[in-house]
Amino acid sequence: xxxxxxxxxxxxxxxxxxxxxxxxxxxxxxxxxxxxxxxxxxxxxxxxxxxxxxxxxxxxxxxxxxxxxxxxxxxxxxxxxxxxxxxxxxxxxxxxxxxxxxxxxxxxxxxxxxxxxxxxxxxxxxxxxxxxxxxxxxxxxxxxxxxxxxxxxxxxxxxxxxxxxxxxxxxxxxxxxxxxxxxxxxxxxxxxxxxxxxxxxxxxxxxxxxxxxxxxxxxxxxxxxxxxxxxxxxxxxxxxxxxxxxxxxxxxxxxxxxxxxxxxxxxxxxxxxxxxxxxxxxxxxxxxxxxxxxxxxxxxxxxxxxxxxxxxxxxxxxxxxxx
Amino acid sequence: xxxxxxxxxxxxxxxxxxxxxxxxxxxxxxxxxxxxxxxxxxxxxxxxxxxxxxxxxxxxxxxxxxxxxxxxxxxxxxxxxxxxxxxxxxxxxxxxxxxxxxxxxxxxxxxxxxxxxxxxxxxxxxxxxxxxxxxxxxxxxxxxxxxxxxxxxxxxxxxxxxxxxxxxxxxxxxxxxxxxxxxxxxxxxxxxxxxxxxxxxxxxxxxxxxxxxxxxxxxxxxxxxxxxxxxxxxxxxxxxxxxxxxxxxxxxxxxxxxxxxxxxxxxxxxxxxxxxxxxxxxxxxxxxxxxxx
Numbered sequence: 165x166x167x168x169x170x171x172x173x174x175x176x177x178x179x180x181x182x183x184x185x186x187x188x189x190x191x192x193x194x195x196x197x198x199x200x201x202x203x204x205x206x207x208x209x210x211x212x213x214x215x216x217x218x219x220x221x222x223x224x225x226x227x228x229x230x231x232x233x234x235x236x237x238x239x240x241x242x243x244x245x246x247x248x249x250x251x252x253x254x255x256x257x258x259x260x261x262x263x264x265x266x267x268x269x270x271x272x273x274x275x276x277x278x279x280x281x282x283x284x285x286x287x288x289x290x291x292x293x294x295x296x297x298x299x300x301x302x303x304x305x306x307x308x309x310x311x312x313x314x315x316x317x318x319x320x321x322x323x324x325x326x327x328x329x330x331x332x333x334x335x336x337x338x339x340x341x342x343x344x345x346x347x348x349x350x351x352x353x354x355x356x357x358x359x360x361x362x363x364x365x366x367x368x369x370x371x372x373x374x375x376x377x378x379x380x381x382x383x384x385x386x387x388x389x390x391x392x393x394x395x396x397x398x399x400x401x402x403x404x405x406x407x408x409x410x411x412x413x414x415x416x417x418x419x420x421x422x423x424x425x426x427x428x429x430x431x432x433x434x435x436x437x438x439x440x441x442x443x444x445x446x447x448x449x450x451x452x453x454x455x456x457x458x459x460x461x462x463x464x465x466x467x468x469x470x471x472x473x474x475x476x477x478x479x480x481x482x483x484x485x486x487x
Numbered sequence: 488x489x490x491x492x493x494x495x496x497x498x499x500x501x502x503x504x505x506x507x508x509x510x511x512x513x514x515x516x517x518x519x520x521x522x523x524x525x526x527x528x529x530x531x532x533x534x535x536x537x538x539x540x541x542x543x544x545x546x547x548x549x550x551x552x553x554x555x556x557x558x559x560x561x562x563x564x565x566x567x568x569x570x571x572x573x574x575x576x577x578x579x580x581x582x583x584x585x586x587x588x589x590x591x592x593x594x595x596x597x598x599x600x601x602x603x604x605x606x607x608x609x610x611x612x613x614x615x616x617x618x619x620x621x622x623x624x625x626x627x628x629x630x631x632x633x634x635x636x637x638x639x640x641x642x643x644x645x646x647x648x649x650x651x652x653x654x655x656x657x658x659x660x661x662x663x664x665x666x667x668x669x670x671x672x673x674x675x676x677x678x679x680x681x682x683x684x685x686x687x688x689x690x691x692x693x694x695x696x697x698x699x700x701x702x703x704x705x706x707x708x709x710x711x712x713x714x715x716x717x718x719x720x721x722x723x724x725x726x727x728x729x730x731x732x733x734x735x736x737x738x739x740x741x742x743x744x745x746x747x748x749x750x751x752x753x754x755x756x757x758x759x760x761x762x763x764x765x766x767x768x769x770x771x772x773x774x775x776x777x778x779x780x
Contacts, residue, residue, distance in 0.1 A: 182619055193635045310760040312711040314718060315752055318738060322745055333741070421624035425715050429738075439627075440719050443634045451634055455627050462624065 175470045179463045186459040187238065187452075194448045195230050237452070246453040251445050256453050259438060266336055267434030269346075270353055270427070271419045277358025278365060278415070283401075285362070286369035290377065291396055301366065308363035313422040317356040317429040324352060334431030353430040360422045361415055368411055372404040379403075410473055413466035420458045508696050511772040518768035524761035532581050535574035542575035542728065543567065551744050561746055563736075572728060573750050577758070579729040580713050583644045587709035588702050590648020595655025596698065600686070602656065603663040614660065617653035625650050629712060633721045640729070643722045647709045658701045662694035669693075696773055703766030707759045714755045730755045 221227045225236065225247075240247055246256035289301045308316065325333035331352055339346040376382065377400050385395045427436035435454055442450040512518045531538065545565055552562045560569040602613035620628075632646040666672060667690070675685045710730075716722035717731020718738070725732060730751045737747030 185619060190631055193631050306764075307756075307760065310707070310763045311756050312715050312759070314715060315756055318734070318748060318752055321741065322748060326741060326745055417624045421626040424626050424630070425719065428719055439630060440721070443630050443721055446634060448634070451631065455631060458624065458627055 171474050172471060175467055175474075179467045183456075183460060183463050187241075187456055188234075190452050190455050191234050191237065192230075194452060195233070241453075241456070247449050249450050250447045256450050259450060260435065260454065260457065263433060263435045263438045265338070266432055267423055267427070267436065269339065270350060270357065270432060270434060271423055273350060273354035274357035274361055274419060274422075275415070277354055278361030281358060282362040282365035282369060286366045286373055287396065287401070289366065289370045290373035305363050305366045308359055309367070312425070313356055313360035314425040314429050316359055317353065317426050320352045320356060321429070334429075336431070336433050349430075353426050353432055356429075357419065357422050357426050360426075361418055364418065365408065365411065365415065368408050369404060372407045373400060376400045376404040406473075406476055409469055409476070412469045413462065416465045417462055420462060508769070508772055512769060515768050515772065517764055518772070521761045521764035521768065524757065525765060528577065528758055528761065529581065531574055532578035535571065535578050539571035539574050540568060542571040544571070553746075560750055561744075563747055564740060564743065569747065569750055572733060573730070573754055576728045576730045576733045576751065577754060579640060579723060579727060580710060580731065580755075581706075581758070583640055583647070583713045583723070583729065584706045584709035586641075586644030587647035587651065587712070588705045590645055591651040591655050591705050591709075592698065592702055594649065595652040595701075596659045598652060598656035599659025599661075600663050603660045603667060610660075614657070617656045620653040625712070626715065629716060630721070633716065638716070638721050638724055640723050640727060643713060643716060644709075647712045650712065651705050651708055655698075655701055655705065658697060659694070662697040663690060666690045666693050696769065700766045700769035700773065703762050703769065707762035707766065710755060710759050710762065730758075 218227070225233060228236075237247065244257065246260070248254075249256055249259055252259070285301045285305070288295070289298045289305075292298050321333045324330045332349055333352075335349050337345045337349060377396075382395060382400055385399045386392070390399075423434065424436035424439060426432070427434045428440055431437075435457075439451060439454045441447070442454065512522075535542070545567055546562060549562045551564055554561045560573065562568055563572065598613060598617065602610040602617075604610075605613070629646055629650055632649070633642070636642045636646065671689065672685060675689060680688075713722055713729060714731040714734065717729050718735045720735065723729040723732050733751035734748060734755065737744075737749075737751060741748055
């Protein structure tokens with residue numbers, strides 16, 4: 165038990181450290197560089213009234229020292245207050261609150277789509293490597309690994325929206341207002357992001373399945389007369405899935421990154437488009453908080469998967485045999 | 488299935504090893520096809536203007552024209568030749584991608600080599616730092632860097648290079664660790680060759696196939712980053728044109744002409760696929776266990 169507790173504490177410590185480093189890095193990068201978001205807000209012209217500039221800087225707290233700014237940001241963070249956006253009148257928490265539901269819907273659906281596509285694809289590819297289906301899966305996986313997610317999205321728009329006129333190319337309606345239209349609109353972005361998530365998962369699962377299928381216990385299961393189907397689904401698959409669990413963190417990272425560009429392609433009003441907007445306007449207050457939120461989600465997921473893995477694989481707790 | 492005795496490239500002599508790699512690569516159809524594609528892409532972008540004419544010349548009689556003898560890929564909404572624009576855009580995209588690759592290889596190789604050669608504590612610390620960088624989704628890090636340093640072709644190359652450096656550091660470290668354990672290195676030390684000469688004369692050349700594979704993959708990733716950021720309006724800035732900005736312009740006018748979106752999209756895809764395939768083929772050819780299958 166002590167081993168497990170130590171393991172949990174170590175992982176937790178590493179997560180908090182990573183988060184602190186990420187907050188410092190984000191903040192430092194955005195402040196060290198010359199240039200000032202307030203100038204952009206006042207129109208970026210040369211004849212800016214110095215008094216107005218000073219007042220605005222004071223209002224936004226930009227006239228304080230960098231250290232003081234950082235401490236007040238982190239202090240606010242801990243109390244759930246992320247400060248004001250530099251450009252709109254809204255608090256950053258309000259802006260994030262408005263955008264979080266569409267992003268969660270898109271990312272959640274994409275995750276499900278990714279899993280549903282990846283597991284059967286990897287099964288086919290690993291169990292019947294010479295079949296036509298497996299060759300198709302392998303080619304599609306290689307293509308999807310190469311194509312950035314937004315290219316796949318654009319291809320969908322070109323074929324399904326422009327040529328076939330089947331689905332709307334962009335837009336968003338909340339699910340509670342019009343469930344059917346919401347699903348019609350989310351279909352293409354979710355499929356796009358789901359494919360982006362599925363491809364690396366297929367590669368990983370295929371390798372892990374291939375390895376498991378050569379393991380002695382599989383020969384035993386086959387030898388005692390089990391059907392091939394039960395050997396693969398009942399014995400090989402569960403064991404092959406364990407290593408891909410560590411990959412969950414990376415998958416969530418893929419989702420967080422992919423969502424940014426995919427939302428832009430489909431005009432989906434989520435956190436991704438919020439962050440792109442913030443970069444274009446140099447709205448650091450919004451940018452730093454959304455990025456930190458993403459890192460926090462990532463750290464949290466990694467922490468949880470590490471825990472699960474620690475529970476499933478006792479070797480890691482003891483600290484030996486770590487790959 | 489017999490047990491494989493791992494005879495790594497470390498056991499071969501440097502020159503014979505490299506010749507062997509080329510021969511092994513030439514037996515892989517995917518490697519040959521991707522290498523030829525890369526060569527064609529590079530040639531086309533080098534000779535963009537002689538082949539397709541000026542990318543900015545405007546033909547007012549031909550606006551949004553379909554492919555024809557005069558304009559092989561048609562024209563855009565201002566009457567500019569799409570083929571010329573695509574080739575010129577490819578030149579900038581590839582320039583940015585190769586710039587990023589150079590930055591990534593320089594920073595990453597140094598990072599990885601220091602991590603491999605330094606003591607346990609420093610090496611461990613450097614690799615943990617690489618892990619931490621890899622933990623943050625790259626596009627988010629890229630967005631912060633763009634916000635901080637501004638958007639242009641130069642910063643784009645620098646930013647992508649820095650983003651991809653930690654991955655190179657990992658590869659470089661493991662490649663060098665293999666070489667450090669080899670017998671010839673021990674022999675060199677015994678004869679009294681200076682460490683610096685061993686690094687540049689022996690270790691680096693021997694680790695180079697692994698690094699070339701990594702460089703090819705890095706170019707593929709950098710093309711993807713260029714395209715993504717420029718598509719978002721955060722990369723190459725007009726009037727400069729790259730595949731990313733062409734795609735952005737095309738996508739904005741998608742319902743007028745699908746062609747202007749499809750051409751740069753396909754170009755990006757083919758380029759990434761080629762560099763990706765070549766890199767992973769080279770990696771596989773270097774790995775004797777994979778080679779056997």
